[in-house]
Amino acid sequence: MANLKTNDFPTKIFRFDDLAKLADYSLLDTLSPDPEATQSGEDYRPRQVFSGHYVPVKPTPIGNPKYIAHSKELFRELGVDDSLALTNDFARFFSGDVTHVPEPMRPIGWATGYALSIYGNEYIQQCPFQTGNGYGDGRAISVLEVVANGKRWEMQLKGAGRTPYCRGADGRAVLRSSVREFLAQEHMHALGVPTSRSLCLFTSESESVERPWYLPGSKSADPEVMVSNPVAISTRVAPSFLRVGQLELFGRRARSNAHPGAMKELEMIVLHLIEREYKIEINEDLPIAEKTLQLAMAFRDRLTSLVADWIRVGYCQGNFNSDNCAGGGFTLDYGPFGFCERFDPFYQSWTGGGRHFSFLNQPFAAEKNFGSFCSALQPVLQSHPTALAQLDEIRSGFPAVMEEKLQTMWASKLGLAAYDSELTVQLLQLMAQTPVDYTIFFRELSTIPNDITSISKSFYKKATDESNLQWDQWLQKWRTQIDNRNSIDIISQRMKRVNPKYIWREWLVVPAYQQAEDGDFALIKEMQEVLTKPFEEQSEAVEKKFYRLRPQELFGVGGISHYSCSS
Numbered sequence: 016m017a018n019l020k021t022n023d024f025p026t027k028i029f030r031f032d033d034l035a036k037l038a039d040y041s042l043l044d045t046l047s048p049d050p051e052a053t054q055s056g057e058d059y060r061p062r063q064v065f066s067g068h069y070v071p072v073k074p075t076p077i078g079n080p081k082y083i084a085h086s087k088e089l090f091r092e093l094g095v096d097d098s099l100a101l102t103n104d105f106a107r108f109f110s111g112d113v114t115h116v117p118e119p120m121r122p123i124g125w126a127t128g129y130a131l132s133i134y135g136n137e138y139i140q141q142c143p144f145q146t147g148n149g150y151g152d153g154r155a156i157s158v159l160e161v162v163a164n165g166k167r168w169e170m171q172l173k174g175a176g177r178t179p180y181c182r183g184a185d186g187r188a189v190l191r192s193s194v195r196e197f198l199a200q201e202h203m204h205a206l207g208v209p210t211s212r213s214l215c216l217f218t219s220e221s222e223s224v225e226r227p228w229y230l231p232g233s234k235s236a237d238p239e240v241m242v243s244n245p246v247a248i249s250t251r252v253a254p255s256f257l258r259v260g261q262l263e264l265f266g267r268r269a270r271s272n273a274h275p276g277a278m279k280e281l282e283m284i285v286l287h288l289i290e291r292e293y294k295i296e297i298n299e300d301l302p303i304a305e306k307t308l309q310l311a312m313a314f315r316d317r318l319t320s321l322v323a324d325w326i327r328v329g330y331c332q333g334n335f336n337s338d339n340c341a342g343g344g345f346t347l348d349y350g351p352f353g354f355c356e357r358f359d360p361f362y363q364s365w366t367g368g369g370r371h372f373s374f375l376n377q378p379f380a381a382e383k384n385f386g387s388f389c390s391a392l393q394p395v396l397q398s399h400p401t402a403l404a405q406l407d408e409i410r411s412g413f414p415a416v417m418e419e420k421l422q423t424m425w426a427s428k429l430g431l432a433a434y435d436s437e438l439t440v441q442l443l444q445l446m447a448q449t450p451v452d453y454t455i456f457f458r459e460l461s462t463i464p465n466d467i468t469s470i471s472k473s474f475y476k477k478a479t480d481e482s483n484l485q486w487d488q489w490l491q492k493w494r495t496q497i498d499n500r501n502s503i504d505i506i507s508q509r510m511k512r513v514n515p516k517y518i519w520r521e522w523l524v525v526p527a528y529q530q531a532e533d534g535d536f537a538l539i540k541e542m543q544e545v546l547t548k549p550f551e552e553q554s555e556a557v558e559k560k561f562y563r564l565r566p567q568e569l570f571g572v573g574g575i576s577h578y579s580c581s582s
């Protein structure tokens with residue numbers, strides 16, 4: 016055999032131009048730009064934006080950017096080589112300096128306005144002008160749209176400086192919240208939960224900002240001190256960043272006839288949402304009223320599936336307002352989110368979220384957001400009474416669809432052929448009463464145990480004799496009801512594809528961002544590895560470190576168990 020030379024295997028060096036070739040802005044161009052916007056994108060003062068779908072904004076780069084991480088999985092999906100992440104052009108662009116880019120990329124980004132409803136109630140108070148015209152992307156700036164492998168992606172820098180919607184704030188994101196969002200997005204994707212994705216993460220070696228935070232070990236509900244944190248920019252990626260709140264902004268304007276073009280702008284954003292997120296499901300040739308109804312149906316379907324998935328993996332969004340609810344039906348805005356470790360139906364890590372946005376109340380919060388979405392669509396159908404009535408039916412059908420999705424989800428978590436209400440409710444009561452670790456419990460159950468020895472690994476307290484008896488009875492009853500059409504092995508395998516082994520445990524993530532603040536990114540890489548393979552068994556060392564109950568002393572600690580602000 017002839018000797019092979021290394022250049023027989025040429026490795027393609029990816030250049031920034033290769034990414035530029037994927038750029039495509041066609042639809043954005045058809046959305047009317049705001050006539051009042053300063054076209055240079057360099058007017059960062061908070062101001063009212065009365066019309067239009069976006070405003071041009073030039074990002075403000077962070078000083079001395081330092082690469083921390085990128086998502087290999089997303090690079091692969093985009094067809095881009097990992098080597099690109101380490102190039103100077105890439106670092107420059109994704110740390111906010113978009114001024115020197117090859118065509119057809121643009122040296123300017125865009126931010127969008129949106130409205131806010133909290134648990135279904137419309138608010139304008141958060142807008143500094145008390146009109147709703149100054150609220151929107153305060154620190155998120157989209158910079159690029161690409162089409163790769165037939166899929167369209169919008170890329171958005173979070174923490175890239177002020178926009179007209181910044182409301183007087185600094186437009187920055189600290190390293191802590193950026194690391195959390197960066198890791199969480201790819202974790203959720205690996206858990207099979209629809210989500211915005213993470214492209215890359217850069218921090219600044221010279222710039223920091225102050226944020227209120229907790230003293231070490233603090234049990235206080237509110238942060239006690241201002242802490243200086245390095246700033247960072249994470250780039251998130253999704254088919255669009257259209258939120259329910261965005262539809263609402265245009266819906267409210269159409270409803271009040273805020274300006275002569277208000278109705279037209281609402282119709283445009285509705286069609287744009289369909290184009291970006293529902294192109295496959297909704298036929299382009301239908302009249303707009305029919306399209307709008309199909310949109311409501313399709314969004315209802317996605318949103319209910321999403322929330323069932325959140326509950327499946329123990330995720331609590333924490334702040335599920337309409338402006339944090341993506342119109343594409345995926346998870347967006349990883350702020351005060353958390354994963355339920357010790358099972359509590361009202362688990363919630365955001366101190367401002369109350370029970371409304373707590374773990375098992377998320378179906379109701381979603382229903383409220385869906386109501387806001389439907390209200391925003393109403394003006395489009397105002398001259399179609401039949402369609403309006405149909406929209407009402409779609410809206411009032413939400414709880415039934417939600418319930419069906421939840422039942423299917425519980426049945427799959429429990430390895431049942433069909434949902435069993437009594438069995439499930441009894442289980443949830445026992446889980447709360449014991450209490451158990453949500454993830455460890457379901458993973459151990461997935462081994463289809465005969466007795467409670469293995470599931471008791473998930474118990475946060477030693478069970479009483481009475482409670483052991485109840486568990487035993489429940490387990491025996493469950494075993495008679497598991498899907499008997501298949502062998503135990505098959506059921507176990509299926510359950511292990513639904514019930515993850517490794518989930519986000521905040522107390523294990525905290526050291527990762529703390530060390531990153533000192534320039535050590537090793538734990539971030541480790542978390543990336545572990546959290547992107549949540550269903551795999553992984554190594555013994557990983558199991559020992561990550562498949563663990565939260566230590567007692569870490570309950571009730573500010574910045575781990577709860578946060579009042581997380582940005």
Ligand SMILES: Nc1ncnc2c1ncn2[C@@H]1O[C@H](COP(=O)(O)OP(=O)(O)OP(=O)(O)O)[C@@H](O)[C@H]1O
Pocket residue numbers: 150151152153154155177180181182184185186187188338339347348349350582
């Ligand atoms: N430091 C900041 N500077 C400017 N605007 C901010 C800042 N922090 C938050 N905002 C804006 O305040 C609003 C509410 O904040 P929230 O915590 O939901 O947002 P976020 O985490 O920045 O946003 P997103 O929903 O884009 O992930 C958002 O419109 C956000 O853009």
Ligand SMILES: [Mg+2]
Pocket residue numbers: 338339348
């Ligand atoms: Mg938000």
